[in-house]
Amino acid sequence: MEAEPKNKRKVVTFGEVLMRLSPAENRKLQQATHLDFFFGGTEMNVAASLAYFGVPVQHITNVSNDIVGDAAIATLRKFGIEVSQVKKVDHPLGIYFLEVGSAMRSSQIAYNRLHSAFANITPESVDWEEILEDADYLHWAGISPAISEGAYQTLKKGLEIAREKKIVVTADPAYRSNLWKYGRKSQEVLAELVDLSSIFIGGVNEINEILGSDYPFEEEGFIEGSKALLQAHPSIEKIFDKVRTSVSSSWQKISGRAWNGKNYLTSEELEIRDVVDRIGTGDAYAAGVLYGLQHFDDQEVLNFANAACALKHTHVGDANLVSVEEVLEVVSGNVSGRIKR
Numbered sequence: 001m002e003a004e005p006k007n008k009r010k011v012v013t014f015g016e017v018l019m020r021l022s023p024a025e026n027r028k029l030q031q032a033t034h035l036d037f038f039f040g041g042t043e044m045n046v047a048a049s050l051a052y053f054g055v056p057v058q059h060i061t062n063v064s065n066d067i068v069g070d071a072a073i074a075t076l077r078k079f080g081i082e083v084s085q086v087k088k089v090d091h092p093l094g095i096y097f098l099e100v101g102s103a104m105r106s107s108q109i110a111y112n113r114l115h116s117a118f119a120n121i122t123p124e125s126v127d128w129e130e131i132l133e134d135a136d137y138l139h140w141a142g143i144s145p146a147i148s149e150g151a152y153q154t155l156k157k158g159l160e161i162a163r164e165k166k167i168v169v170t171a172d173p174a175y176r177s178n179l180w181k182y183g184r185k186s187q188e189v190l191a192e193l194v195d196l197s198s199i200f201i202g203g204v205n206e207i208n209e210i211l212g213s214d215y216p217f218e219e220e221g222f223i224e225g226s227k228a229l230l231q232a233h234p235s236i237e238k239i240f241d242k243v244r245t246s247v248s249s250s251w252q253k254i255s256g257r258a259w260n261g262k263n264y265l266t267s268e269e270l271e272i273r274d275v276v277d278r279i280g281t282g283d284a285y286a287a288g289v290l291y292g293l294q295h296f297d298d299q300e301v302l303n304f305a306n307a308a309c310a311l312k313h314t315h316v317g318d319a320n321l322v323s324v325e326e327v328l329e330v331v332s333g334n335v336s337g338r339i340k341r
Contacts, residue, residue: 013139015118018094038317041094043141045280047076065090104248123154173193204225240301245269252313
């Protein structure tokens with residue numbers, strides 16, 4: 001499996017940049033005397049991963065007009081993400097606290113993002129026509145329209161312009177019930193935005209949330225739910241799903257499955273017995289799908305995304321900082337982890 005040489009296609013991502021604060025060494029916050037920090041966020045993580053794959057990528061967001069926002073922008077630049085349309089505003093950057101679990105103890109997250117810089121974004125502040133002029137893909141996730149009315153309306157405007165320009169829109173409509181606080185119903189908003197999208201990155205839980213259905217998780221439920229989603233939202237062409245089996249916080253098994261409108265596809269299951277960091281693993285999968293769509297057939301897309309997701313479990317931080325070559329090694333079956341000299 002090799003990436004086909006093609007012209008690099010620009011991807012645009014839209015979403016909040018957050019500062020993550022976390023005690024080291026699997027400590028609980030009440031034990032900690034200092035906190036490590038990282039910058040991340042669902043769509044930003046996708047952008048960072050794509051940049052490491054060599055894909056031109058631009059991120060659209062608001063950050064705080066202070067030294068924290070400056071540091072966030074510097075991090076985006078370090079990852080190789082274009083930041084020319086990142087706006088600095090007089091609201092704080094969103095933050096979240098993470099206690100990293102171990103063995104049977106789950107990781108825990110607490111957010112502080114209700115009045116963040118991104119929550120105050122407006123459609124008028126984003127020039128989608130200019131941003132999408134040379135774009136081939138626009139990626140969004142369900143967390144962004146859950147943050148605020150402004151974030152929802154800004155994203156909706158971008159998707160409408162992307163459709164006019166015949167840009168491929170990839171949707172990761174992740175549902176977070178504790179985020180929808182501003183009056184909109186998640187089912188209605190996500191269904192509306194999925195109607196403006198081409199590729200669906202999600203599984204039965206997301207399908208059920210959007211359709212108001214109750215398809216079971218098993219293979220037949222995924223297939224039937226996927227068919228129903230394509231019938232209800234004919235703009236969607238393909239569905240890619242990440243399947244996780246949690247033996248414990250430290251031991252995960254990852255595989256992928258897909259429905260491309262005709263065939264049901266699955267990938268090999270990859271096992272990570274010593275998880276370093278679970279945050280951003282779904283974003284790594286989404287980035288793998290986006291890269292794969294530019295280079296591979298559907299089965300290879302699935303294999304690449306699954307391997308990218310597995311690799312994200314092996315290093316700390318929100319973003320998946322691995323190369324295409326590293327992912328392809330795992331796809332080829334090299335999971336020994338031997339030292340390279």
